[in-house]
Amino acid sequence: xxxxxxxxxxxxxxxxxxxxxxxxxxxxxxxxxxxxxxxxxxxxxxxxxxxxxxxxxxxxxxxxxxxxxxxxxxxxxxxxxxxxxxxxxxxxxxxxxxxxxxxxxxxxxxxxxxxxxxxxxxxxxxxxxxxxxxxxxxxxxxxxxxxxxxxxxxxxxxxxxxxxxxxxxxxxxxxxxxxxxxxxxxxxxxxxxxxxxxxxxxxxxxxxxxxxxxxxxxxxxxxxxxxxxxxxxxxxxxxxxxxxxxxxxxxxxxxxxxxxxxxxxxxxxxxxxxxxxxxxxxxxxxxxxxxxxxxxxxxxxxxxxxxxxxxxxxxxxxxxxxxxxxxxxxxxxxxxxxxxxxxxxxxxxxxxxxxxxxxxxxxxxxxxxxxxxxxxxxxxxxxxxxxxxxxxxxxxxxxxxx
Amino acid sequence: xxxxxxxxxxxxxxxxxxxxxxxxxxxxxxxxxxxxxxxxxxxxxxxxxxxxxxxxxxxxxxxxxxxxxxxxxxxxxxxxxxxxxxxxxxxxxxxxxxxxxxxxxxxxxxxxxxxxxxxxxxxxxxxxxxxxxxxxxxxxxxxxxxxxxxxxxxxxxxxxxxxxxxxxxxxxxxxxxxxxxxxxxxxxxxxxxxxxxxxxxxxxxxxxxxxxxxxxxxxxxxxxxxxxxxxxxxxxxxxxxxxxxxxxxxxxxxxxxxxxxxxxxxxxxxxxxxxxxxxxxxxxxxxxxxxxxxxxxxxxxxxxxxxxxxxxxxxxxxxxxxxxxxxxxxxxxxxxxxxxxxxxxxxxxxxxxxxxxxxxxxxxxxxxxxxxxxxxxxxxxxxxxxxxxxxxxxxxxxxxxxxxxxxxxxxxxxxxxxxxxxxxxxxxxxxxxxxxxxxxxxxxxxxxxxxxxxxxxxxxxxxxxxxxxxxxxxxxxxxxxxxxxxxxxxxxxxxxxxxxxxxxxxxxxxxxxxxxxxxxx
Numbered sequence: 001x002x003x004x005x006x007x008x009x010x011x012x013x014x015x016x017x018x019x020x021x022x023x024x025x026x027x028x029x030x031x032x033x034x035x036x037x038x039x040x041x042x043x044x045x046x047x048x049x050x051x052x053x054x055x056x057x058x059x060x061x062x063x064x065x066x067x068x069x070x071x072x073x074x075x076x077x078x079x080x081x082x083x084x085x086x087x088x089x090x091x092x093x094x095x096x097x098x099x100x101x102x103x104x105x106x107x108x109x110x111x112x113x114x115x116x117x118x119x120x121x122x123x124x125x126x127x128x129x130x131x132x133x134x135x136x137x138x139x140x141x142x143x144x145x146x147x148x149x150x151x152x153x154x155x156x157x158x159x160x161x162x163x164x165x166x167x168x169x170x171x172x173x174x175x176x177x178x179x180x181x182x183x184x185x186x187x188x189x190x191x192x193x194x195x196x197x198x199x200x201x202x203x204x205x206x207x208x209x210x211x212x213x214x215x216x217x218x219x220x221x222x223x224x225x226x227x228x229x230x231x232x233x234x235x236x237x238x239x240x241x242x243x244x245x246x247x248x249x250x251x252x253x254x255x256x257x258x259x260x261x262x263x264x265x266x267x268x269x270x271x272x273x274x275x276x277x278x279x280x281x282x283x284x285x286x287x288x289x290x291x292x293x294x295x296x297x298x299x300x301x302x303x304x305x306x307x308x309x310x311x312x313x314x315x316x317x318x319x320x321x322x323x324x325x326x327x328x329x330x331x332x333x334x335x336x337x338x339x340x341x342x343x344x345x346x347x348x349x350x351x352x353x354x355x356x357x358x359x360x361x362x363x364x365x366x367x368x369x370x371x372x373x374x375x376x377x378x379x380x381x382x383x384x385x386x387x388x389x390x391x392x393x394x395x396x397x398x399x400x401x402x
Numbered sequence: 403x404x405x406x407x408x409x410x411x412x413x414x415x416x417x418x419x420x421x422x423x424x425x426x427x428x429x430x431x432x433x434x435x436x437x438x439x440x441x442x443x444x445x446x447x448x449x450x451x452x453x454x455x456x457x458x459x460x461x462x463x464x465x466x467x468x469x470x471x472x473x474x475x476x477x478x479x480x481x482x483x484x485x486x487x488x489x490x491x492x493x494x495x496x497x498x499x500x501x502x503x504x505x506x507x508x509x510x511x512x513x514x515x516x517x518x519x520x521x522x523x524x525x526x527x528x529x530x531x532x533x534x535x536x537x538x539x540x541x542x543x544x545x546x547x548x549x550x551x552x553x554x555x556x557x558x559x560x561x562x563x564x565x566x567x568x569x570x571x572x573x574x575x576x577x578x579x580x581x582x583x584x585x586x587x588x589x590x591x592x593x594x595x596x597x598x599x600x601x602x603x604x605x606x607x608x609x610x611x612x613x614x615x616x617x618x619x620x621x622x623x624x625x626x627x628x629x630x631x632x633x634x635x636x637x638x639x640x641x642x643x644x645x646x647x648x649x650x651x652x653x654x655x656x657x658x659x660x661x662x663x664x665x666x667x668x669x670x671x672x673x674x675x676x677x678x679x680x681x682x683x684x685x686x687x688x689x690x691x692x693x694x695x696x697x698x699x700x701x702x703x704x705x706x707x708x709x710x711x712x713x714x715x716x717x718x719x720x721x722x723x724x725x726x727x728x729x730x731x732x733x734x735x736x737x738x739x740x741x742x743x744x745x746x747x748x749x750x751x752x753x754x755x756x757x758x759x760x761x762x763x764x765x766x767x768x769x770x771x772x773x774x775x776x777x778x779x780x781x782x783x784x785x786x787x788x789x790x791x792x793x794x795x796x797x798x799x800x801x802x803x804x805x806x807x808x809x810x811x812x813x814x815x816x817x818x819x820x821x822x823x824x825x826x827x828x829x830x831x832x833x834x835x836x837x838x839x840x841x842x843x844x845x846x847x848x849x850x851x852x853x854x855x856x857x858x859x860x861x862x863x864x865x866x867x868x869x870x871x872x873x874x875x876x877x878x879x880x881x882x883x884x885x886x887x888x889x890x891x892x893x894x895x896x897x898x899x900x901x902x903x904x905x906x907x908x909x910x911x912x913x914x915x916x917x918x919x920x921x922x923x
Contacts, residue, residue, distance in 0.1 A: 160776075162767075190777075219778075221777075297769065297770065299772040300772060360608075361610070362611055362614075363608075363610075363808060363812060372611070372614050373614065373890065373894075373902070373906045374902060376614075376906045376909035376910075377903075377906040377909065379909060380905045380906070381865070381905055383873075384872050390800065392630070392766065392800050393611070393630060393634075393799070393800035393801050394767075394769065
C-alpha cells in the first residue's frame with residue numbers, strides 16, 4: 001500500500017502520473033510551486049459574505065485556487081466579490097457574471113430543491129477537503145451532513161465498464177455499506193452507478209459528487225438513483241444549482257472525491273481516463289489507494305495495473321478491502337468459498353476446472369475433453385448457479401472471492 | 403418493294419404472361435387492316451409490352467421479312483391480366499407475320515412463344531422462361547419456342563418440346579418447315595448429387611458454438627441471430643449453412659429455378675440444384691426485400707432465398723419497413739405483394755440468418771478492444787433488433803472474435819456432408835412426429851403444441867423453471883427454448899427431452915441475456 005507514511009519515510013514511489021509527466025514537463029507544475037494558503041477564518045462568516053459566496057461559486061472562469069489566493073489577500077467573500085466587480089480581480093467574463101447574478105434568487109433556488117450551502121469553516125465542511133491545494137470555498141449539499149457519513153471510502157472506475165467490473169464494484173460497495181462505511185463516488189454510469197446502487201441496496205448511505213449542479217442529474221438515466229442517494233446519503237457539488245454538466249468540470253470534481261475519502265478504490269479504467277486523475281489526487285493528499293486488478297491484456301485493467309505496479313494495494317475481493325481498512329462485518333463471508341467440490345456434477349466440475357481465462361465454450365470443451373453440447377449445457381447450469389457469466393461469446397468466472 | 407397482296411388479315415399466336423411466378427397463356431391476335439401504317443397494342447399491355455412495338459418492326463425487317471405497311475392491331479387476350487416483360491416481342495412479331503400471311507398457321511396453335519427480340523432479329527435471353535414452359539405444358543401445347551440461352555431451363559418441364567432458336571428467321575423457318583432445331587440433350591436430375599460446393603464447414607476453424615448452432619438451426623428450421631464484433635466470422639459461418647441443409651427435392655429445385663427464372667438471375671444451366679444463399683445489402687428497399695416494383699412485379703430477396711438461406715448482415719442497419727415486412731414470410735412461407743393491378747403471391751420459405759454487431763462501434767464485450775459507445779446508445783442499437791421479428795428467431799448467440807492463439811488452438815470443422823447426414827436423419831424424425839399437422843419441422847410448431855410434443859424429464863422441467871426464475875426467461879423465450887431443445891433431442895435421437903438438451907438450448911439465447919441484465923441492473 002502506498003500512503004502518506006511511505007512518503008514520510010522518504011521512499012518516494014514513482015507514480016503513474018510521473019510516468020505521464022516525463023515527456024510533458026509542464027503538466028501540473030502547481031504541485032511543486034503551490035504555496036500553502038488557507039482560507040481566512042472570517043471568509044464566509046457573515047450573512048453578507050455568504051450571499052457573496054453564492055455568486056462567487058458560480059463565476060465561470062475563477063478557479064478555486066485563484067479564489068483562495070484572492071481570499072488570502074481580501075479576507076472576506078464580499079470583499080472578494082467587490083474586487084471582481086470592480087475589475088481588480090478575475091476576468092471580464094467573471095465581472096459581467098458577478099454583476100448580473102442575484103444571490104437572493106440563487107438562495108431561493110437552493111431552498112426550493114432542499115439544498116444548502118456549506119462554506120469553508122462551517123461545522124459541516126469536511127476537513128479532508130482542506131488537504132487540497134485548491135479546496136472549494138463552499139459546497140452545495142443535498143441530503144445528510146457529510147460529518148455524519150463516516151468513514152468515507154471513494155470508489156471510481158470506468159464509465160464503460162465490463163460486467164465483471166460492475167459486479168466487483170457492487171460487491172465492494174455492498175461490503176463497505178454493511179461494514180458501516182460510506183461510499184463516495186461520482187454520479188456517472190458504470191462503476192459509479194454500480195457502487196451507489198449496491199450501497200443503497202445494502203441499506204448504506206453513499207455520497208455522490210457531481211460535476212453539475214445538485215439539481216441537475218447527469219446522466220439523466222441516473223436521476224432515480226441520485227434521488228435515493230440524496231435521501232439516505234448526500235449529493236455534493238461545488239457548482240451552484242442549475243449548472244450544466246460540462247467536460248471540464250469532471251476532473252475538478254474528482255479532486256473532491258479524493259478529498260472526501262480516507263481511501264480510494266479504483267476498479268476499472270482505460271488509459272487516460274478520469275480514474276487516474278482521482279487516484280493522483282488521492283496520492284497527493286496522502287490517501288490510501290487500492291486497485292482491483294484485471295488481465296494484462298484487458299484494456300480496462302490499464303489503470304488499476306499501473307497503480308498496483310506503483311505500489312497501490314491489490315484488492316481481490318471485499319475481504320481484502322475491509323481488512324486493509326480495518327473494518328469488520330460478521331455474516332458476509334460465510335458462503336463465500338468457491339466450493340468446487342460442492343457442485344456434485346462431474347461435468348460442471350470439469351468445466352469449472354478448465355475455466356481460467358475467459359474462453360468460448362468450444363475451447364472449454366476441447367480442454368475439458370467433453371463434447372460441446374454437454375459443455376454448453378454445463379455452462380448454462382453454472383450460470384444459473386451464479387458462478388460464471390457470458391461476455392461477448394466467452395465465458396468467465398464470476399467473482400466469488402470474499 | 404412489292405405491295406403485299408394479303409391472303410389473310412388475321413393471325414393468332416400463343417404467348418405467356420408471367421404474373422408473380424404463375425404463367426397465364428395469352429392469345430396474341432393480330433389484325434392487319436386498312437389505315438395509316440401503325441402498330442397498336444390493346445389488351446392491358448404493361449410498359450414492357452408497349453416497348454415491343456418499337457422493337458418488333460426493325461426485327462422483322464432485319465430478318466428478311468416484310469412489315470405490312472398498314473394499320474396493325476395486336477390484341478392480347480384475356481384482357482384482364484396485365485401483361486408485362488419482354489417475352490412478348492416474339493409472339494407479337496409472329497402474330498403480325500401470320501396476319502400478313504408470311505408464315506403458315508399450322509404449327510402456330512401448338513406452340514407457345516416467348517422471347518425478347520433484338521433489332522437485328524436475334525432471340526435475346528429472356529426472364530421467366532421456365533414459367534412460360536410450365537404454362538404451355540399445363541395448357542396442353544406441344545412445345546415452346548424460346549431463345550437458345552434458355553434451352554436448359556425450358557427443358558425442365560417433362561414432355562414438352564423445346565425449340566431453341568437463334569433468331570427470328572430460324573423461327574419463321576421452323577414454322578415454314580425449312581429449319582429444324584438441333585435436338586437438345588436433357589441433363590438427368592439426380593437428387594442429392596449436387597455440384598461441388600465452393601464452401602464447406604471443414605474449412606472453418608474455431609467458432610464451434612456457431613457451427614453447432616447452425617446444425618441445430620438446419621435441423622429444426624430455426625432462424626438464427628448472431629451477434630459479434632466485425633471480423634468474428636459471422637458471414638463465413640452463415641455462408642456455409644446451405645451446405646448442411648438437406649438436398650432439395652426436384653419439386654423444391656423447380657420452385658427455386660422458377661423464381662430465379664422470373665427474376666432473370668438464372669445463369670444458363672437449367673435447374674438450380676444448390677440451395678440459394680441471398681445476402682442483400684442493408685440499404686435494400688422494402689420492394690427489393692419482399693418483391694414488387696412498378697409495372698412488372700419481381701420477386702424480392704425473400705423469394706429468391708426460397709428453400710435456401712436469407713442472410714441479413716448488419717441487421718440493425720436495415721430499413722425498418724424492410725425488416726417489418728419479413729414477418730409474413732417468416733410466418734407463412736410466402737409473401738403477398740398487393741398492387742392496384744391485383745395481389746401477387748410469391749413463395750418465400752427460407753432460413754433467416756441475421757448478424758449484427760453488439761453495439762454501434764462493434765466492440766462491446768471484445769477482449770482486446772474496448773467499446774467506445776455510451777450505454778444508452780448500445781441499448782438503443784439493441785432495441786432496433788427487438789420486436790416481432792426477433793420473436794421468430796429461436797437461436798441467438800454471441801460470436802466472439804477469436805485471438806490468434808485461440809484460432810491456432812482450435813480444431814477445424816467437420817465435413818458439411820457428414821453434418822448434413824445427421825440433419826437429414828433428425829429431419830425425418832420430425833416429419834414422422836409431425837405427420838398429419840401442417841408443420842414440417844420443429845421451428846414451425848406453435849408454442850402450446852411444442853410443449854405437448856416435447857416430453858420433458860423431471861430434471862429438464864426443474865432446469866427450465868429455474869431459468870424462468872433466475873434468468874428472467876420470458877414466455878416466448880420459454881417456448882423458443884423448448885422448441886430448440888426438441889430439435890437437440892432429435893439430433894441426439896431421443897424421444898424425451900432431457901435436462902442436457904434444455905441446458906444447451908438455454909445456451910443459445912445470449913443477446914436476450916444482455917437485455918435481461920439491463921432490466922435487472
